[in-house]
Amino acid sequence: MILLDRVTKAYGKVATPALDRVSLHVEPKEFVIVVGQSGAGKTTLLRLLTREEKPTSGKIIVGGIDYDKLKDKDIPLLRRKIGVVFQDFKLLPNRTVFENVAFALEIVGMSNREINNTVPKVLDIVNLRGKEKRMPMELSGGERQRVAIARAIVRQPKILIADEPTGNLDPKHAWDVIKVLEKINHYGTTVLLTTHNQDIVNKLKRRVVTIQHGQIASDKARAEYNA
């Protein structure tokens, strides 16, 4: 589902690249946690996957799409296949919960009727039924992040990328978000989650990839991981 082959990303002429010959393979329906300190290269890795950045060298193939052969005008089509959740939510502040989720569907040209059918189902999955008309400002951090997740999964992507989705949340809300991610993974979506919350890593018991100084320091299946 996700394949990185000796991917290097260097910014400008800095001596140490942000990512240094990283190779990673993620199977369909896998749940992978990427851990590492701030500045280790986690975010760079995700930005390469959403094609916000281009690698300096190396090969990236996601869902059968070879990024070397991806034209600029096809980037939107790639992004429609990948759901992304950000640490800072990136919700549209002047739109309601419903409209924020519907927005992802408007982009792909879905009719209003389809949108009215789809959005409530997804809000069900993230347990936000009844809050359709709220504005993002009226929600708690955890709720906002679940709106963002709803928006990311409403187009039923094969892959969901979550960049520190719990970074701004207290433990209780963080767990709500993680549970939703597990639920989505259970339905068959490949999930790539970055975090530096050790508690979540320990409790989730999933494959853990550790990045240090731009390189993969360890890649352990859940059975092996024991920090």
Added chain:
Amino acid sequence: MSRDLITFRRIITTGMVNFVRNAWLAIAAMAVMVVTLSIVLFSILTSATFNNTIAQITDKIDVSVYLQDAATDNERDVLLRNLANQPNVKSVTYLSKADALERYKSQNAGNQSLLDAINQTDNPLPATILVKPRELQRVQEIKDFLNRPEEKKIVADVSYRDDRKAAIDKIAHATNTLQRAGVIAVLLFSLISMLIIFNTIQMAIFNRRDELTIMRLLGASTWFIRGPFVVETIIYGVLSALISVLLIHGLFVAASSALEASSLGLLDISYASDYFYANVWQLTGMQLAIGIFIGAASSIIATKRYLKFKSK
């Protein structure tokens, strides 16, 4: 309904909503555009009017070729044919001696002593060919032709009044200058209005840059993001075009009622207004086309920078 059609409708709707929301910003952009388009329209009207004035004066001018009485019918016919074939000759009219006398009498109908004098003679007027030139600037060509020896044999005299030519030269010169000034003013104001619309859109983009980033991350296509801005500026263009036409209409109404003058110096106002109302739909269409072009071009350029994908 197809997805493309749904998206197209969404782009139009969003553009219209944004236009209403940005109304105050839009007014500045539209004001400059109205000025630009009014100058365009004004230049067209003045140039059409001046050309008409020149044509009218040109039409009244002819070159009179007086034939010798000794010229035979055959020689006369050859000359008529040759003159008619000259490139700068619009038409030739032949007046026989009798016709010339009739014309002289009717021209001087009020002057009894002149009429008495001519009646006492045996028609001293020569047969005359009236030559209308196409362009006054090139009237010399006709004179040169008549100066050739074979023509000179039967031509007694050629008369052409130069005072009108001076007037026409003046008008032609004024027209040229005005047209040039008009083109420069149109280009200059088009540029200014494009820059102002450009800035307006950049401001609108700046206000909504977070939204644009989010749209991009969610996989919105370039035209899904750019479309509403283009629609918004096309609305500027359409409204400005209509306002400019109404403005010129207002000017004519004011001129006809307040000035009660049919011309302002060289500018024949009544012709200008006739021309305007006769071609009002074509002119409006042209204004719309220019307005839409200026609007769309500036917003496409303004959004370009923000919609680029990182290619490093």
